[in-house]
Structure formats: C-alpha cells, structure tokens
Amino acid sequence: MITIKDVARLAEVSISTVSRVINDSKPVSPEVRRRVLKVIEETGYKPNDVARSLVTRRSYLIGVIVNNLAQSYVADIVRGIEEIGKMYGYDILLCSSYSSKETQEKYLQLLDRKQAEGLFLVGNKFDDEIIEIARGLNKPCIYFTRDVHEHMNHISIDSNAAFYEMTNYLIKEGHKKIAYVSDFADRTSVENDKIAGYQKAIEDNELQYSKMYVVGGNKHNRAYELGKTIAKDASEFTAVVCSNDEIAIGVMNSFFDNGIKVPDDVSVVGFGNIREGKFVRPELTTIGEPYYDVGAVGMRMLIKMIKGDKTPQGLMELPFTIEKRKSVKTIG
Amino acid sequence: MITIKDVARLAEVSISTVSRVINDSKPVSPEVRRRVLKVIEETGYKPNDVARSLVTRRSYLIGVIVNNLAQSYVADIVRGIEEIGKMYGYDILLCSSYSSKETQEKYLQLLDRKQAEGLFLVGNKFDDEIIEIARGLNKPCIYFTRDVHEHMNHISIDSNAAFYEMTNYLIKEGHKKIAYVSDFADRTSVENDKIAGYQKAIEDNELQYSKMYVVGGNKHNRAYELGKTIAKDASEFTAVVCSNDEIAIGVMNSFFDNGIKVPDDVSVVGFGNIREGKFVRPELTTIGEPYYDVGAVGMRMLIKMIKGDKTPQGLMELPFTIEKRKSVKTIG
DNA sequence: CTGAAAGCGCTTACAG
DNA sequence: CTGAAAGCGCTTACAG
Numbered sequence: 166m167i168t169i170k171d172v173a174r175l176a177e178v179s180i181s182t183v184s185r186v187i188n189d190s191k192p193v194s195p196e197v198r199r200r201v202l203k204v205i206e207e208t209g210y211k212p213n214d215v216a217r218s219l220v221t222r223r224s225y226l227i228g229v230i231v232n233n234l235a236q237s238y239v240a241d242i243v244r245g246i247e248e249i250g251k252m253y254g255y256d257i258l259l260c261s262s263y264s265s266k267e268t269q270e271k272y273l274q275l276l277d278r279k280q281a282e283g284l285f286l287v288g289n290k291f292d293d294e295i296i297e298i299a300r301g302l303n304k305p306c307i308y309f310t311r312d313v314h315e316h317m318n319h320i321s322i323d324s325n326a327a328f329y330e331m332t333n334y335l336i337k338e339g340h341k342k343i344a345y346v347s348d349f350a351d352r353t354s355v356e357n358d359k360i361a362g363y364q365k366a367i368e369d370n371e372l373q374y375s376k377m378y379v380v381g382g383n384k385h386n387r388a389y390e391l392g393k394t395i396a397k398d399a400s401e402f403t404a405v406v407c408s409n410d411e412i413a414i415g416v417m418n419s420f421f422d423n424g425i426k427v428p429d430d431v432s433v434v435g436f437g438n439i440r441e442g443k444f445v446r447p448e449l450t451t452i453g454e455p456y457y458d459v460g461a462v463g464m465r466m467l468i469k470m471i472k473g474d475k476t477p478q479g480l481m482e483l484p485f486t487i488e489k490r491k492s493v494k495t496i497g
Numbered sequence: 498m499i500t501i502k503d504v505a506r507l508a509e510v511s512i513s514t515v516s517r518v519i520n521d522s523k524p525v526s527p528e529v530r531r532r533v534l535k536v537i538e539e540t541g542y543k544p545n546d547v548a549r550s551l552v553t554r555r556s557y558l559i560g561v562i563v564n565n566l567a568q569s570y571v572a573d574i575v576r577g578i579e580e581i582g583k584m585y586g587y588d589i590l591l592c593s594s595y596s597s598k599e600t601q602e603k604y605l606q607l608l609d610r611k612q613a614e615g616l617f618l619v620g621n622k623f624d625d626e627i628i629e630i631a632r633g634l635n636k637p638c639i640y641f642t643r644d645v646h647e648h649m650n651h652i653s654i655d656s657n658a659a660f661y662e663m664t665n666y667l668i669k670e671g672h673k674k675i676a677y678v679s680d681f682a683d684r685t686s687v688e689n690d691k692i693a694g695y696q697k698a699i700e701d702n703e704l705q706y707s708k709m710y711v712v713g714g715n716k717h718n719r720a721y722e723l724g725k726t727i728a729k730d731a732s733e734f735t736a737v738v739c740s741n742d743e744i745a746i747g748v749m750n751s752f753f754d755n756g757i758k759v760p761d762d763v764s765v766v767g768f769g770n771i772r773e774g775k776f777v778r779p780e781l782t783t784i785g786e787p788y789y790d791v792g793a794v795g796m797r798m799l800i801k802m803i804k805g806d807k808t809p810q811g812l813m814e815l816p817f818t819i820e821k822r823k824s825v826k827t828i829g
Numbered sequence: 830c831t832g833a834a835a836g837c838g839c840t841t842a843c844a845g
Numbered sequence: 846c847t848g849a850a851a852g853c854g855c856t857t858a859c860a861g
Contacts, residue, residue: 168838179848184840191841194846214610215556216838218547220853229591235572235772243566247593251600256607259561259591261579268583275588278546414776421778440567444746444773446753500854511832516856523857526830548854552837 176204228276232288237440245460283467305470322485328362339496342374342402388412392419410435428494447491508536560608562592564620569772577792615799637802654817660694671828674706674734720744724751742767760826779823
C-alpha cells in the first residue's frame with residue numbers, strides 16, 4: 166500500500182505539502198504541485214479515508230437502519246437518502262434489522278463505534294426503547310415511520326387529510342356504502358389519523374354506512390384470509406378503503422378468487438403506492454406518498470443538523486397524491 | 498467524547514490494559530479487569546472503530562454496488578450478503594449506481610479510499626471498463642449478474658438447464674406450440690443459454706413450432722407494448738416462455754387488456770420469481786433463482802477470500818426451482 | 830500480568 | 846510557500 170509518505174519521498178517534498186495539494190487546503194507553488202501530482206498519478210496513490218477520518222473527526226458516514234429492504238417504499242426512501250447524500254459526499258452504512266429489536270440495538274452500537282455522523286430509522290415500527298437508545302447516541306437522527314414519535318425529527322404526510330380526500334373521491338364517484346379495512350387492533354397514531362379522515366368524509370357527506378374490518382397483521386396473507394370474510398359481506402357496500410396497499414391487494418386477490426369483481430362489484434383503494442399496485446389487475450387506485458422525496462428531504466434535514474443547524478426540529482409534512490387507476494368504478 | 502485514555506486514567510491503569518480487556522486479547526488480572534469494566538460501564542465508553550481500523554488495517558466494510566435497489570431480487574441478494582456479513586462482523590457500504598458508469602467508478606474509488614475489504618457488484622450489466630477498474634483495486638470481488646464475465650468470481654444458476662426444464666414442463670402439460678419472448682436484440686451469454694435450453698426442449702420432443710419475439714428493452718412497458726403484437730398472434734401458440742418475470746407480467750397484462758385469457762387461451766411463464774409474480778392474477782409460474790442464497794453464498798466466498806483463501810475462483814452454480822403457480826394450463 | 834513506547838496514515842497549527 | 850512536529854484513538858511488540 167502506498168501512503169502519503171511514499172508520495173512525499175518520491176516528490177521530494179514534505180508530507181504536509183502532499184496533504185495540501187490533495188486537499189487544496191493551502192497555497193502550493195505550481196512547480197511543486199505539478200511534481201506531487203505527477204507522483205500521485207504514477208503511483209496511483211489514494212488517500213486513506215480511515216486515517217483522514219481519525220484526525221478530522223469526520224466519517225461522512227450515515228447509518229440507515231431499515232426494517233425490511235425488500236419493501237419497495239423502503240428502497241425508494243433509501244434511494245432519496247443516498248442520492249442527496251452523494252451530492253454532499255456522505256455515504257450510507259446500510260443495516261437491515263427485520264424488525265428485531267436486538268439487531269436494531271446491535272446496529273445502533275455499531276454505527277456509533279463506526280463514528281456515523283447521523284442516523285435514519287426507516288420502518289413502520291420501532292420500539293420506544295430503541296428510540297431511546299438512538300437518542301442517547303446524541304447524533305442527528307431522523308425517524309421515517311408511519312407512527313409519529315415525540316422528541317424525534319419526523320417526516321410524513323398528513324394521513325388524515327389523505328384519507329379524507331380519498332374517501333371523498335369515492336363518494337364523488339357515487340359510492341354511498343364504504344367499508345374500511347384497518348391493519349392492527351392496537352392502533353398506531355397514524356392509523357387513527359387515517360380512520361379519522363375516512364370517518365370525517367363519511368360524516369361530512371351525511372352518509373350512514375361505515376363498516377370496519379381489522380386484519381390483525383400486515384402480511385399480505387392475513388389480508389387475503391380476511392378478504393374471504395369481507396367477500397361474504399360484499400353486497401353490503403360498494404367500496405372498501407384499505408389502510409395500506411398490501412392489505413388492498415390481499416383483499417383484491419381474495420375477491421378475485423371468490424368471484425367478486427373489482428371494480429364492477431366492489432371498488433378497492435389503498436395507501437402507499439407500492440410498486441405491486443401497478444402490476445395487479447385492475448391497477449390499484451391508491452394514495453401516493455412521495456417516498457423518494459421523503460428520503461431526500463430527510464437527508465437534507467440531517468445534513469443541516471450535522472452542520473450544526475438546530476432549527477429543523479419536529480414534524481415535516483410532505484404532500485400526498487391520489488393515484489387514480491382502475492380499481493374504482495364510477496357509479497351511476 | 499470519551500476515549501481509551503480517559504478510561505485508563507479513571508481506572509488507574511495503562512491504556513494497554515484497557516485495550517486488553519476491551520479486546521480480550523491478553524490475560525488481565527480479575528481485579529484490574531473488574532475496575533476497567535466498571536469505568537467503561539460508568540462512562541459509557543465505546544471504542545472508536547476508526548482508530549482501531551487504522552492500526553489493525555481492518556475495516557470490516559464490504560462495498561456493495563447495485564444498479565437498482567428497487568428491484569426485488571437485488572434487495573434479496575443484499576439481504577443474503579448482509580445477514581452472512583453480520584455473522585462474521587462485516588458491515589455493508591451500500592452504493593446504488595442506477596447503471597451509471599460514472600457513478601460506478603466514483604463509488605469504486607470511494608470504496609477503495611474507505612478501505613473496504615471486499616466488493617460486490619450486483620446487477621444485470623456492468624461495463625467491461627468498470628470490471629477492469631474493480632479488478633485494479635486488487636480486492637476480493639464477487640460479481641452477481643446474469644451476464645457472465647471471465648476473470649471474475651461469479652455466482653449464478655444454470656439458465657440453460659432451467660429453461661430446458663421449464664419448457665419440458667409446458668410440453669408435459671400438453672403444450673405443443675410454444676413461443677419465446679427474449680429481452681434484447683444484442684443478446685448476453687445468459688440470454689443465449691436460456692434460448693438454447695428452450696430450443697433443446699423443443700427439439701428433444703420433436704416439436705416443430707417455435708416462434709421468437711424480442712422486446713428490445715427490459716422495462717415492463719416495452720413488454721406491454723410488444724404484448725399487443727403477440728396478442729394478435731395468440732391463436733398460433735398455447736404457451737409463451739419469457740426471458741424474465743418483468744417481461745412475463747408485461748405480456749400478461751397486455752393479454753388481459755386485449756381480451757386474451759391467461760392461462761385459458763395462452764399460458765405464460767417467466768424467470769426470476771420476483772415478488773410481483775405472486776401479486777398478479779393469475780399468479781405467475783416461473784423459474785426461481787435463490788437470490789437470498791446467491792447473496793449468502795457469495796458473502797461466504799468473499800469472506801474466505803478476504804481471509805486469504807485463493808481457491809474459490811470462477812463460477813459457482815446454485816440450484817433453481819420451478820415455481821408452479823396459476824399461469825399455466827394443462828391441455829387435454 | 831502490566832506499562833511505556835512506537836506507530837497506523839493522515840491533518841494542522843506553528844515557525845520560518 | 847514549505848517543513849518539522851504534534852496528535853487523532855487506538856493496538857501491539859517489547860521489556861519487565
């Protein structure tokens with residue numbers, strides 16, 4: 166391995182001078198600069214970032230802890246983080262925890278030891294204990310989740326408004342009997358927001374009907390199973406609003422297999438705009454969160470915080486979109 | 498920031514001793530060990546991995562360059578890499594290049610400066626020039642791609658055998674007229690393997706019919722467009738073998754929108770077993786590559802190489818599976 | 830079992 | 846504009 170010392174020796178200058186030309190940190194005479202550059206070129210010397218990091222106390226490493234990279238929205242957020250990071254010279258240390266608290270804690274410690282300058286937690290649920298450990302690290306930290314926590318910088322969309330708007334859209338399309346499918350029995354604050362948005366739309370339009378189902382898990386499979394039950398009630402409503410796209414697709418597939426046609430018999434809408442929603446037939450109408458932007462905006466916030474700006478605390482809300490596709494039918 | 502020096506001072510020992518108890522590298526008397534541990538506990542001291550890395554010349558960092566993290570198979574491979582890495586204490590520096598040669602090169606340099614101990618390139622296509630730069634880094638490197646390169650450690654499945662077996666499966670189900678949809682006009686060696694496997698099955702069964710389409714791109718959209726053309730010929734065959742799942746789903750969707758029923762009118766099969774294949778209706782019958790294993794096996798190879806084992810060179814083949822689902826019909 | 834010292838590859842006052 | 850020296854936070858022979 167060739168070091169700054171070798172370059173200095175070969176160029177017949179001090180290592181200070183080599184450092185200066187590498188970093189462009191202080192004036193160096195053209196002649197000397199040329200000599201150093203030539204040696205660097207010839208030897209293929211590359212500065213060792215570990216050594217540099219030790220003295221500058223900068224790692225330019227951002228730790229990203231995700232629950233499951235395979236979820237498409239997670240990949241999109243990570244992409245946003247990464248692209249903005251790249252613009253500012255930050256790199257990503259990726260950690261997938263698969264929702265294991267133990268793994269999350271291990272990674273948090275690791276990121277600390279590796280001198281990560283900032284942290285992202287990306288996923289639906291992080292235990293309060295993990296949040297506390299993360300805070301204890303005393304690093305800039307941003308929390309991407311659908312469940313809001315206090316004391317944390319947080320990026321999200323206004324779920325209440327989103328579900329209000331989506332439900333209103335269904336009503337405008339002529340639907341009067343609209344059911345709702347929730348994810349868990351023990352609701353997160355975000356889920357409560359969603360339900361409240363849905364209910365407000367029902368009430369504002371003076372509709373009577375509103376039926377609620379609970380999946381009791383976020384696996385596609387659970388929604389599929391529940392879908393069989395919902396299918397039996399299908400004559401009671403013309404549309405169903407689902408807490409998220411995974412559920413919506415599970416329900417749609419269950420309908421398909423039980424002879425209920427979407428959207429002819431029942432319209433289905435979701436939330437999240439996951440990639441799969443465009444692959445299923447009919448294509449799923451859903452609420453789009455700007456995941457890439459969530460990552461990008463979060464990264465900008467984080468970089469600001471790393472630079473010492475204390476201002477961007479608290480919650481940041483991004484705009485949502487209603488992705489109108491084929492799973493909703495206009496009723497006469 | 499609290500350092501090893503602080504701990505040493507507080508515990509009234511030398512920093513050497515502190516280092517020894519942290520790393521369990523040399524015997525330390527129980528009494529002294531207890532004292533040191535107590536101080537560590539009280540101060541919350543955590544070793545600085547950057548400093549440690551500088552002296553040990555170990556970073557325990559593995560650079561992973563992917564083209565697109567949003568592809569589900571990439572996420573699965575990364576998962577395999579990460580989980581095995583975690584077992585051996587290696588961490589992942591994630592770099593998404595989105596197929597940009599410039600970005601790939603930049604990341605390669607970066608990973609070198611960060612002292613990454615090994616490299617993964619994950620994606621369909623990497624330019625030869627990039628491969629050369631990667632090799633020039635002189636680090637253990639593993640290449641995950643569907644296009645085989647010489648001089649590189651490579652993990653894949655036997656595409657030829659996979660397509661042979663899949664086509665035979667269709668024939669056994671009674672299909673006699675089977676078309677093939679290829680991805681690009683300028684074929685990769687893997688694509689040639691696939692086509693050869695398909696053709697061999699046709700020939701071995703003394704079937705006459707074999708029609709070939711070329712998508713000319715790997716976007717779902719392109720396959721959808723081509724699907725319209727294929728739909729017009731639909732009476733000429735009863736099954737179509739697609740080069741990959743993205744194409745298969747594009748074709749299926751095009752069939753759906755053009756009134757061709759899958760599998761009743763035409764059976765469709767793909768390759769890759771991407772997540773979306775289980776979400777579409779009918780569920781896609783496809784060839785499964787064990788992506789998680791690809792990542793895991795690759796990581797084991799890489800770690801071996803890092804440890805100085807020179808043996809695991811060249812190509813490694815993993816078993817494939819035929820995922821029989823709903824997009825194939827048995828013909829009388 | 831323990832400590833003093835050298836050194837990993839850099840950056841950065843400081844002095845000239 | 847340039848160099849000698851100190852130091853970042855550790856590990857590891859070496860000596861005792």
